[in-house]
Each structure stands twice: as C-alpha cells, then as structure tokens.
Amino acid sequence: MMRPVLVFVSFGVAAQEARQKSLAPLVSELEMAFPRFSVVEAYTSAFIRRRLKASGIEMPSLEECLAKLCGKGVREVYVQPALLTPGEEYENKILKEAEPFYARFAVLRIGEPIFFRCDGTENDDIVRGLAAISSEIVPAKDEAAVLMGHGSPHRHNPVYALLQQRADEEGKSLYIGVLEETDTPNFATVLDRLRKSGKKRVLLAPLLLTGGRHVTEDMAGEAPASWKSRLQRAGFSVRIAMQTLGERAAFRRLYIEKVRHLIEDN
Known part of the structure; x- marks a missing residue:
C-alpha cells in the first residue's frame, strides 16, 4: 500500500x-x-x-x-x-x-x-509563536530586540500587530516591524517606540523563515537604506543576529x- x-x-x-x-x-x-x-x-x-x-x-x-x-x-x-x-x-x-x-x-x-489562530486557547498561535521566538532571541538587559518581518504591499496583515500586542502585554522589550513601508507596523513605528523606550542598544533579528537578500541587505546591509544603517543613524548601537526562524x-x-x-x- x-x-x-x-x-x-x-x-x-x-x-x-x-x-x-x-x-x-x-x-x-x-x-x-x-x-x-x-x-x-x-x-x-x-x-x-x-x-x-x-x-x-x-x-x-x-x-x-x-x-x-x-x-x-x-x-x-x-x-x-x-x-x-x-x-x-x-x-x-x-x-x-x-x-x-x-x-x-x-x-x-x-x-x-x-x-x-488567535483564540486565547492553549493552541493560540500568537502566544506559542512569541514564546518560541523569545526563547531564542534574547536581548541583553540594556538592549531592545527589533524583529524585521516582510509584510505585504497588497493587503495589511494583522498578525504583526497581534504579536506586538502580546509582547507588550508580557512586558517584553521587543519591537516588531515589517519591511514593506506601505504595511504596518513599519520602520517608522518601530523607531518611534524605540525612542520612547529609552533603550540605546538594539538586537536586530529577522522575523523571516529563510535567509537571502532581505536579511543580508535589507536588514543587516551596509547600504543607507538597511534597517541597521537607519537605526545607527538614529543613534542606536546595533547588534545583529543573522539566524532566521528556520534556523x-x-x-x-x-x-x-x-x-x-x-x-x-x-
């Protein structure tokens, strides 16, 4: 058979x-x-x-x-x-x-x-997913973790906001943003929240399953438009974690x- x-x-x-x-x-x-x-x-x-x-x-x-x-x-x-x-x-x-x-x-x-699933049960994916992420992406005491997802240019996806809401409820120094500027929460939102947090050091990591250009260039690249460069220009010290979620x-x-x-x- x-x-x-x-x-x-x-x-x-x-x-x-x-x-x-x-x-x-x-x-x-x-x-x-x-x-x-x-x-x-x-x-x-x-x-x-x-x-x-x-x-x-x-x-x-x-x-x-x-x-x-x-x-x-x-x-x-x-x-x-x-x-x-x-x-x-x-x-x-x-x-x-x-x-x-x-x-x-x-x-x-x-x-x-x-x-x-975001239903408040033991199978709530937001709770379980954030727990898995937080167990491996751990900022130092004086750091804030920034996670860069992809987002969508076509239709807003509420998942990223739900993850951020859960992180806030748990009191985590963790800020989630998406690469697509037309989607939210975008880089500007993350930067605003970082400034309000008072933290000056950032652990920057991908909220992406696989690597490639988005990680090596858009997130961690040396070009002025990368998230690392933009955070540094805004006065933050940036530590990079290159491992994707699939790793x-x-x-x-x-x-x-x-x-x-x-x-x-x-």
Whole structure:
C-alpha cells in the first residue's frame, strides 16, 4: 500500500546555503517526526522555481506536486504551508491551487500557517509563536530586540500587530516591524517606540523563515537604506543576529505541532 504523503510547501529560496540552513532542517525534522509519511517539497514562487531550474534543480509548484502524486496513485495527502501568516499567498498559491484536487484523493487536508489562530486557547498561535521566538532571541538587559518581518504591499496583515500586542502585554522589550513601508507596523513605528523606550542598544533579528537578500541587505546591509544603517543613524548601537526562524530549533518545533494537529484533529 502506498504511503501517505506530507507536502511541505514554502515560498522557496534560491540560495543553496540559505536552503540548507533553514528549509532543509525543517524537512529533515518532519521526516523524523512522521516516519510513516513520505515528505516532499513544493515552492509557491515561480521566480525562484525558474532560477533553480536554470541551475539544474527541479522544484514543483503545489499544483504540479499534487498532479504528480495523483498520477502515482497516492490516496492520502497532507499539505503543510511553511508560511508564517495567512494572506494572499496562502489563499491564492495554496488553498486555490489545492481546490481542484479534493475529489482526486481519498484524503487531502491543508494545514494552517504558523500564525493562524488567535483564540486565547492553549493552541493560540500568537502566544506559542512569541514564546518560541523569545526563547531564542534574547536581548541583553540594556538592549531592545527589533524583529524585521516582510509584510505585504497588497493587503495589511494583522498578525504583526497581534504579536506586538502580546509582547507588550508580557512586558517584553521587543519591537516588531515589517519591511514593506506601505504595511504596518513599519520602520517608522518601530523607531518611534524605540525612542520612547529609552533603550540605546538594539538586537536586530529577522522575523523571516529563510535567509537571502532581505536579511543580508535589507536588514543587516551596509547600504543607507538597511534597517541597521537607519537605526545607527538614529543613534542606536546595533547588534545583529543573522539566524532566521528556520534556523531556530524552538521555532521549527511549531511546524511539527501544526502537522500533528493537521493529521490528528480531522
């Protein structure tokens, strides 16, 4: 009998080193946690898939992956998004691409992004996610932690504000902002809150699953527009933590729990 398949679908990353540091450990841990499943990957980004194909690496979209599994006769498929937040990527590149395949498998279930539930229960993703982040990104006593997420140019995502609200409720010296200036909370919001905090030293870290240009250039680069440069010009001493969320064991464990709920709760 053919094994059930777990599809781990991410936006994707082109740089081999970034893949090996962030996505590869996640896939490996999923394989170990769910040994009765075959674990395969899919990328939502057509741009990254084209770049990888040019270097000899074939990576399917979710639609291509599901079609291939269907052709092989697989009957049971679980799809776990690597996405941090629900939004357009989740709706258009995962839910919509999976929709035509429900009738073609005996079982097809789609999991939740990491920050999906905000219901005050023990499964509240904001509480659990912030706890995982805070366990590994720890500012010194005289520092404030600044986490740079991506945000969306198309539609505001409330997850970042909810994470900030929870951090405030817990009294953490932690400020969350997004790279997209049209989304909120943006850099200006973070800077204003930092100034009001009275802290002069900053621990700057990515609120991103994988590395690449956003981390090396937009966050930590030497160019005037990077968050590091802007914070330094504003008078702050900046310490950089380059590790992405995918490189942090406590955060990777959140994916194991998401998959466990996906398999067991239905």
